[in-house]
Each structure stands twice: as structure tokens, then as C-alpha cells.
Amino acid sequence: MIGQAMDALTSLSADEKTRWDAMKREQDQMLFQMQINSAMEQGRKQGKEEGKEEGKEEGKVQSLADTLMRVLASKGADVTQQLRDAIEDCRDADRLQRWLVCASTMNAGDVFLAD
Numbered sequence: 001m002i003g004q005a006m007d008a009l010t011s012l013s014a015d016e017k018t019r020w021d022a023m024k025r026e027q028d029q030m031l032f033q034m035q036i037n038s039a040m041e042q043g044r045k046q047g048k049e050e051g052k053e054e055g056k057e058e059g060k061v062q063s064l065a066d067t068l069m070r071v072l073a074s075k076g077a078d079v080t081q082q083l084r085d086a087i088e089d090c091r092d093a094d095r096l097q098r099w100l101v102c103a104s105t106m107n108a109g110d111v112f113l114a115d
Helices: 002-010 014-074 081-089 092-103
Strands: none
Touching: 014 081, 014 092
16 A cells, blocks of 8 residues: 555656645644644643642632631730731641641630741
């Protein structure tokens, strides 16, 4: 079968060969463009998923920070600007969770220290 195709190609006139080469280049370009489009779509999907995960994590962190501030206020803790900044700047959900547990077990008059 390949031999027949090669025989057919060698028997083409110069004009036919030029047209064949042009068709082949066009086909190759279309295939290449399809591969690029597919790769771009995969990249968009991956970026969208990563964005969703980052958004979820940011929401969790913000929620923990807000809850921690409310708990500290409910315990009558003295929330200094330095402490407020530490809580607001923290992006570690585990650390905020630990702080929240500590704050929730505080007694009135205890001092909360962020580690």
C-alpha cells in the first residue's frame, strides 16, 4: 500500500506535485493548530481548577480569621493592632485553626499570644 502511494507520488507532474505539497502543508498546519487548540483548552481547564482550589483555600482562611476575631472579641481579649495584623496576614489555615482552638478555650482576662 505504501509502495503504491510512493509510485503515485513519483508519477505526478510538477504541477500536481506542487499542489500535493501545498495540500500536505495545509493539512499539517491544520493538525498543528488543532494540537495547539487542544493544549490551550487543557491549560485553561487546569488553570480554572487551580483557581477554584485557591479560591476555596482563601475563603477558608478568611473565614477562620473572621471567626478567630469574633471569638477573641467574645472572650474580651485585648486585640492589639499587632495581633490583628498577624491574624489578617496569616494565610496558613492550620495555624489559624490552632489559634482558634486556643482562643476558644481562653478564660476572661487571659492574654492571647499568636505563635
